[in-house]
Amino acid sequence: MDATLTETTGTAFQALAGLRFSKGHGTGNDFVLVADPEGEHTIDAGHVAALCNRHLGIGGDGLIRAVPSRFLPEGREILAANPDAEWFMDYRNGDGSLSEMCGNGVRVFVHFLRAEGLIDLPVGGALAIGTRGGLKTVVRTADGYAVDMGPWEFIFPGEATAKAMDSLVTAEGLEVPRPALSVSMGNPHTVVALAELGELEATRLYTAPAVEPVPANGTNVEFVVPSEPLVLDGIGSVTMRVHERGVGETQSCGTGACAAAVAIRHWAGAGAPDAWRVNVPGGVVGVKFFAGPGGHEHVELSGPAVIVASGTLS
Known part of the structure; x- marks a missing residue:
């Protein structure tokens, strides 16, 4: 060691x-969570990497600090336009690097606020929160939480529109580079479609896949197999694995599930459904598309959130 x-x-x-x-x-995407209602804790990148270390620390794909928005410049900017966004999800990847957003993390963040008694959110209630990916609204459902992830967009719009592909991805276990489509959900994703589950299982994600061209701030890479049939009872279905920036392979990725649904729906063409079921190693999440403000299409992510332990650092 x-x-x-x-x-x-x-x-x-x-x-x-x-x-x-x-x-x-x-859905298996795990986090260390810290409540900081007075904005008094300084947790830097080194601290985060130590806490998220799976052998020497607590272990997690990332760390979430729950802090009032007024204590952060990004939070104050969101508050200026959205005074209800009292809480900010200060999120870092497991290596300590800052991340714009985490779809699974948002659900766990709100569940944590409830568990700590920092908010009261009944079933059906909505909470506005600040993130580095902008304002997010979370609704408590009967079996979890649903998050308006905001609008999606192509990272390379010209290429995506003209060719439906905009990059090539090379990964261990795949014999040749695969075409892909890059999608922003407030953070960057590159989606690769594979033909069968055997290919998905053979793909090795111990090291980061190579993406060409790579988005400016790096990218998360999703490998996705459409179900057969793709659509059943009006709901599309896919199976996904993901390599996250600064983390490695994770059991789930909420924004990645949204990006995967965006890409597969785009490739499926006219008549593709607006509701999707995304199977990940840690469970299942739901993705829905709907008309948002200003004519922009938004994406809703839904799924469970669980607190498994609490303690004090020694």
């Missing part, structure tokens, strides 16, 4: 000794 890594992790835990935390997940 790397002695430097062990020492760094130990130093981080000493700096954060006494900090209360919870561990939660949304």
